[in-house]
Structures are given as C-alpha cells and as structure tokens.
Amino acid sequence: MSARAFRACLHCRSRKARCDLGNIDSPKDPPCARCRRERVKCEFAPSRRGGSRRKKPSIVTSKLSSPTDQPTASASSSPSDYTSDNIHPAIPAAPLRQPSQAASEGSSFSSSSKHLNGPAELAAQSLHNPEDAMNLLVFQAQPGADARISPHARPDLSKFPLVVEGILSHEQYPILVNLFFTKMHFFFPMVPFTRIPRTPEEMAKFAFEEQDLASVIVVIASRYMNEGEWAGLHEKTWAFFKTRLADLMSGEAATIGTVEALLLLSEYLPRIRSDDSTALHEQENRMAWNLTGMAVRIGYMMGLDQKTFITSSTPGSVTTEDNQLNRERLAWTYCYLFDRQISIRIGKAFWSRGPGLCFHAQNDNEPAAHTNFPSLKPVAGLQDDYASVVQAYTDLTQILTNAHDILYPSKDRTITLVKVGEYYKYLDAFTRSMNNGFQTNWQNKRWDTAPMADGVWMSFHYLRLYVSSFAFQAHVQRSMSNYSPENGYFAWDLISSPDAKFVLEGADAATEILKICTNRIHSTVGLSWLPWRFFLFFSHAAVYLLKALFIEAIPGADQRGILHLLKHLIVALSSDPQHPGARYARLLNGLMKTFCAGKDYWAESMTRAASPTPQTMDSSMGDATERQPSVSNGGVMPGGDVGGVDFNMDTIDMDWFDMTMSDPFTTPAEFSHILFSHEALDNDFWTSSVGMQQAMSGDWGM
Numbered sequence: 297m298s299a300r301a302f303r304a305c306l307h308c309r310s311r312k313a314r315c316d317l318g319n320i321d322s323p324k325d326p327p328c329a330r331c332r333r334e335r336v337k338c339e340f341a342p343s344r345r346g347g348s349r350r351k352k353p354s355i356v357t358s359k360l361s362s363p364t365d366q367p368t369a370s371a372s373s374s375p376s377d378y379t380s381d382n383i384h385p386a387i388p389a390a391p392l393r394q395p396s397q398a399a400s401e402g403s404s405f406s407s408s409s410k411h412l413n414g415p416a417e418l419a420a421q422s423l424h425n426p427e428d429a430m431n432l433l434v435f436q437a438q439p440g441a442d443a444r445i446s447p448h449a450r451p452d453l454s455k456f457p458l459v460v461e462g463i464l465s466h467e468q469y470p471i472l473v474n475l476f477f478t479k480m481h482f483f484f485p486m487v488p489f490t491r492i493p494r495t496p497e498e499m500a501k502f503a504f505e506e507q508d509l510a511s512v513i514v515v516i517a518s519r520y521m522n523e524g525e526w527a528g529l530h531e532k533t534w535a536f537f538k539t540r541l542a543d544l545m546s547g548e549a550a551t552i553g554t555v556e557a558l559l560l561l562s563e564y565l566p567r568i569r570s571d572d573s574t575a576l577h578e579q580e581n582r583m584a585w586n587l588t589g590m591a592v593r594i595g596y597m598m599g600l601d602q603k604t605f606i607t608s609s610t611p612g613s614v615t616t617e618d619n620q621l622n623r624e625r626l627a628w629t630y631c632y633l634f635d636r637q638i639s640i641r642i643g644k645a646f647w648s649r650g651p652g653l654c655f656h657a658q659n660d661n662e663p664a665a666h667t668n669f670p671s672l673k674p675v676a677g678l679q680d681d682y683a684s685v686v687q688a689y690t691d692l693t694q695i696l697t698n699a700h701d702i703l704y705p706s707k708d709r710t711i712t713l714v715k716v717g718e719y720y721k722y723l724d725a726f727t728r729s730m731n732n733g734f735q736t737n738w739q740n741k742r743w744d745t746a747p748m749a750d751g752v753w754m755s756f757h758y759l760r761l762y763v764s765s766f767a768f769q770a771h772v773q774r775s776m777s778n779y780s781p782e783n784g785y786f787a788w789d790l791i792s793s794p795d796a797k798f799v800l801e802g803a804d805a806a807t808e809i810l811k812i813c814t815n816r817i818h819s820t821v822g823l824s825w826l827p828w829r830f831f832l833f834f835s836h837a838a839v840y841l842l843k844a845l846f847i848e849a850i851p852g853a854d855q856r857g858i859l860h861l862l863k864h865l866i867v868a869l870s871s872d873p874q875h876p877g878a879r880y881a882r883l884l885n886g887l888m889k890t891f892c893a894g895k896d897y898w899a900e901s902m903t904r905a906a907s908p909t910p911q912t913m914d915s916s917m918g919d920a921t922e923r924q925p926s927v928s929n930g931g932v933m934p935g936g937d938v939g940g941v942d943f944n945m946d947t948i949d950m951d952w953f954d955m956t957m958s959d960p961f962t963t964p965a966e967f968s969h970i971l972f973s974h975e976a977l978d979n980d981f982w983t984s985s986v987g988m989q990q991a992m993s994g995d996w997g998m
Contacts, residue, residue: 451504472517485682488671512557516564534566558591563827592647600628714770764802771795806837818868
C-alpha cells in the first residue's frame with residue numbers, strides 16, 4: 297500500500313483529488329501536477345501539526361476540515377437565517393440551509409464566505425451537491441442578502457401582522473397570550489419560563505421575534521372567546537394564518553417557532569363550521585396529519601433531526617448556543633412524538649422516516665429528563681417540571697411505536713397474527729414494559745400542575761388500551777366461525793378464554809381513562825382546555841367498553857357501573873355545545889342507542905340510571921382538588937367512584953338518554969358487523985359515523 301502524502305494544495309483538496317508532487321519520499325516543489333496541467337495557482341494551507349499553536353483567523357484553513365468530523369452547528373435564532381448542518385462550530389451561521397440528509401451530505405457553504413477574498417478561497421469551499429453550487433452563485437450576486445432583520449430593530453406590537461391587518465387590537469393580544477400560557481401550555485410545554493412573555497415589553501418582543509408562534513397562540517386562544525368584542529375573532533385570525541400556511545408551502549422562510557406553531561395547531565384545531573359530523577371529523581384528521589407533516593418537513597429542512605445527537609459543549613454553564621440547541625432538540629422531539637401519535641391514531645404512514653430519538657432513558661438515580669430537556673427543568677415558583685412531562689410522553693410514544701410496528705406492520709401480517717394467535721408473547725412483553733418499566737419509574741412522580749399528571753396517565757392508560765385491544769378484536773374475529781346466539785362469543789365464559797386477561801386489562805384501562813375525565817378533569821373545569829387527542833382517547837375507551845358489554849366480556853356485577861360511567865362521560869363532554877367534545881358525545885350517544893337495541897336489559901338499566909342525587913354528590917364528592925392520588929393496577933389514579941361526580945344536568949338535553957327509542961339508525965343484525973374490524977381499534981375510526989357504516993358493510997378484505 298502506498299504511503300499517504302502529508303500535504304495537498306487547496307485546489308486538489310477542493311476537488312478531493314490526490315495532490316501529485318512526485319515521489320512521496322522526496323516531493324517536488326509546487327506546483328503539483330494537477331495545478332500545472334490546469335494552469336491554476338498551487339497554494340498550500342499552513343500546517344498545524346507538531347503541537348499547540350496560537351490560532352490564526354484563517355477562514356480557508358477552517359473550511360478544510362472534513363464535514364463528517366465536525367459537530368453540527370446550532371441554527372441561528374434569526375427568523376430567516378438558515379445554516380449548514382456540517383460546518384465548524386466556530387464559523388458563524390450561513391444565510392441558507394441545506395436539507396439535512398446525513399452528517400456528511402449537507403451543504404458546507406458558510407456565512408464566513410462573505411469575507412473570502414479571491415478565487416482561491418472560493419475554490420476551497422466544498423461542493424457536495426447542487427445547493428453548494430447555488431450558494432456560491434448567490435453569494436457573488438447578492439453579497440448582503442442575509443441581513444433581513446436588523447438586530448437593532450425595536451420590537452413594536454404595531455408591526456405584528458394581525459395588528460397591522462386590523463384583526464387584533466393591542467389590548468386583545470396580551471389577554472389571549474396569557475390565556476394560552478395559563479390554561480393550555482402545560483399539556484405540551486414548548487416554551488420555557490424564560491421566554492414566556494409577561495410584561496408589555498416582553499409581549500411586544502415575543503410578537504416581534506416569534507410571529508408564527510404568536511399568531512397560532514392567538515388562533516388557539518381566540519377559539520374560547522366568542523362573545524361581545526371577541527365575536528368572529530377566531531375565524532378572522534384563522535383565515536389570516538391560512539395565508540401564512542400557503543406561503544410556507546410555497547417555500548417561504550421558516551423558523552423554529554414555525555415548527556412549534558404548526559405542532560400546537562395540530563393539537564388545538566381551529567373551529568370548522570359544518571353540519572356534517574362525518575365530513576368534519578375526516579377534515580380534522582386530515583388537518584392534524586397535514587399540519588404535523590408540514591412541521592416535520594420544515595424540521596428536516598432546518599436540520600433539526602440531527603440535533604438530537606448533539607450534546608451541550610459547555611457542561612455546567614448555559615450559553616446562547618446551548619439554549620438554541622436545546623430548543624431545536626425539543627422541537628424535533630415534539631415532531632417525532634406528534635407524528636407517531638397522529639399517524640397511529642388515523643392509520644397513516646409516518647412523516648418522519650429516520651431513526652428514533654437518541655436520549656437517555658429514565659431511571660431512579662439520575663432523572664434523564666433534566667439532561668435531555670434542560671430548558672424545561674423545574675424552577676421554584678416559576679416553572680413546573682416540564683422536562684419530566686416531555687420525557688414521560690417520549691417513553692410512552694416509544695412503546696406505542698414498537699407496539700404498532702409489531703402488531704400492525706401490514707394488513708396481511710396483522711391477519712396472520714389474529715388467525716395463528718402468536719401475538720400473546722408480544723402483548724405479554726408490552727404489558728411487562730408498561731407495568732414494570734414505565735409505571736415503576738413514574739408512579740411516584742408528582743407535578744404541581746394537576747392537569748399535567750392527568751395528561752400523562754391518560755396517555756399511559758391509552759397505551760394499555762391500545763395494546764390490549766388487539767387481543768380483544770382478535771378473539772371476536774375468531775369467534776365468528778362458531779358464533780351462535782345461544783353460545784355467544786365465548787364457549788363458556790370470559791375467564792375460559794385465553795384472551796381473558798388482555799380483554800380485562802383493556803376494560804380496566806378504558807375505565808381509568810373515563811374516570812380521569814369525569815372525576816378529575818371535568819370536575820375542575822379543565823375539560824375545555826384539553827388538546828384534541830384526549831377526546832379521541834375518550835371515544836376509543838367508550839367504544840371499547842360498549843363492545844365489551846355487548847359481547848358480555850364485562851362481569852355482570854360491573855355492567856351497571858360501566859353504563860353509568862358512559863352516561864356521565866356523555867354529560868361531561870356535552871357541557872359546552874361549542875366545544876368539539878359535544879360532537880363526540882352525540883356520536884357516542886347514538887352508538888349507545890344502537891347497542892341498546894340488541895340488549896333489552898340495557899334499556900331497562902339506563903332508564904333506571906338516574907343522575908346522581910344531591911345527597912350522593914355532597915357525601916362523596918368533596919373538593920376535587922384535595923383528593924390525593926392513589927396507586928392502582930393502572931398507575932397513579934384519583935380515588936373516588938363514578939357516582940361522586942357533580943354534573944350540571946340542567947344544561948343537558950336528557951332526551952339523549954332515551955334508550956328505548958324504537959328507531960335506531962341500524963338494526964341489531966346489521967350492527968353485528970361492527971364488531972369484526974381488525975383496523976377499528978387501531979385508530980380513532982370509531983368516532984366517525986362513516987366508519988360505523990363501513991364496518992357494517994363488512995368491507996375489510998378479511
């Protein structure tokens with residue numbers, strides 16, 4: 297093997313070619329063979345070998361390092377600055393950013409090129425792809441194009457686009473921002489306390505620096521303000537932001553705040569006027585999925601997917617670069633979490649195709665959350681332990697993704713698992729992971745903000761329900777070959793079935809989800825502020841219990857309590873006619889009527905199931921905020937039973953609960969088809985009446 301030449305000229309290095317100076321043992325003086333042949337100046341960079349030397353401000357030398365050997369630079373916080381993924385940390389950010397593909401394939405043209413003098417230094421710039429070539433061309437044509445926003449510009453709320461257009465007033469803006477950060481932000485915390493605006497000056501600065509994020513916060517919060525001077529504000533702000541979405545689709549510049557804004561909007565969908573619940577539900581699914589997908593694509597364009605592999609370069613201290621890196625890592629974490637959740641819920645492909653998150657796992661000795669998300673660490677009196685919330689959601693989403701990939705890799709594989717029955721070992725493994733892993737690590741965790749804990753444990757029980765639903769649906773499908781009205785869906789009873797423990801596990805998980813909704817969140821007037829996903833969790837849990845009741849998978853002693861719990865859920869979701877929860881309540885009520893048509897004793901039970909009496913509520917309710925959580929087999933759960941919930945029955949049309957209606961929307965015979973879909977419990981399919989009609993048609997290709 298030939299020895300490696302110890303030097304190479306700038307021209308050969310830029311071409312990634314061998315620099316031929318003759319014999320390696322006695323090299324000739326420059327020029328090299330290539331430079332002599334191409335008639336270019338043959339220059340060599342000064343050598344840095346042989347020990348520590350004082351660094352010289354040589355831009356050319358810094359650019360000669362291999363891109364794969366350098367860590368990724370933090371992105372600039374300027375709303376329009378895009379940087380290369382593969383430049384030296386000491387080099388300032390570049391005006392353009394190449395979509396991150398791998399650590400060795402990004403654009404290497406840096407903003408330091410603004411100071412390059414002469415063709416030799418320009419030639420030293422790497423040329424990996426067409427984007428690098430275009431950067432060089434644009435640099436010469438527009439040398440000052442990157443100065444888009446002056447760092448000395450004074451933040452002024454009058455320049456906020458919604459204010460400029462006359463849609464929002466100076467007085468309305470801080471009210472809406474405060475509403476969001478006090479009522480909704482903590483469910484999916486993205487903004488640390490250091491960036492939450494409080495004073496008028498901070499409000500103006502936030503609107504100036506985070507235009508997309510501030511606009512989406514206004515859109516979200518204005519949905520809850522629909523009277524007096526606020527009437528119509530939500531529709532106007534949403535119509536305005538849709539023009540921004542069109543600009544983003546057309547290639548307009550985006551920031552980290554844009555990614556955060558799109559993700560938040562996917563969980564707090566804007567109000568859509570429609571009388572067709574089916575079409576509305578499908579539109580919401582598409583909107584949430586597309587918004588998440590746009591956030592993921594922008595994240596890829598900005599190189600955020602590479603930031604989860606980078607650690608802070610200054611242990612023990614926090615610099616501006618560290619804060620920016622932490623924000624980028626957090627934004628991509630949410631991209632991953634939201635993408636997995638929405639794609640699995642609606643049964644679509646993932647937007648993000650790369651590897652999973654690269655983080656430390658939670659353990660008892662060192663809370664990994666504070667290492668992974670340092671900007672969200674608890675600060676007494678200023679910030680709850682937001683980092684642990686994000687870490688908990690990350691742990692749950694990793695298990696959910698693995699469960700989906702194993703149980704639902706393809707339609708054919710899922711059908712094979714159902715028929716052969718080899719899914720038991722997988723469900724056992726997931727159950728152990730949830731109970732011995734997640735629950736053990738998190739069951740003693742306490743947050744000062746109660747809704748944060750409720751969100752985490754609802755997600756945990758939804759994961760239990762998601763995994764257990766597979767066995768439940770598999771049993772129902774297999775039982776169809778031997779089904780008869782006399783024998784039912786079980787040969788003897790539920791306990792005699794090998795799927796019994798998973799069916800009961802799913803029923804327990806569904807019950808716990810609905811108890812959190814009715815006993816804790818609704819009683820503390822927090823239901824209106826929940827993100828969209830939790831209403832789909834409620835719907836999934838309710839449908840699971842209805843199906844379990846219909847096939848007699850619930851012990852007789854528990855059936856009355858389950859029916860009462862479902863009734864209370866409908867009342868809770870219907871407390872605000874303008875909220876999306878009311879629509880899910882109507883769909884659930886219609887489904888209960890259909891099931892009731894096939895079970896006469898349900899109708900009798902529901903007729904006798906009167907609302908809680910004042911005496912019952914007074915004796916068992918107490919102060920909902922003072923009840924201490926207790927550990928059950930499902931995790932940290934509130935104490936108390938369903939009967940202790942204070943429901944405002946005066947505001948509800950009780951005709952909804954007339955379970956003796958003689959004209960349900962389908963017959964019991966037709967409705968039996970609803971039970972046999974292997975896809976139904978893999979997503980929120982059951983919340984749509986179209987889904988029920990498709991299930992009744994039996995068109996599943998089984």
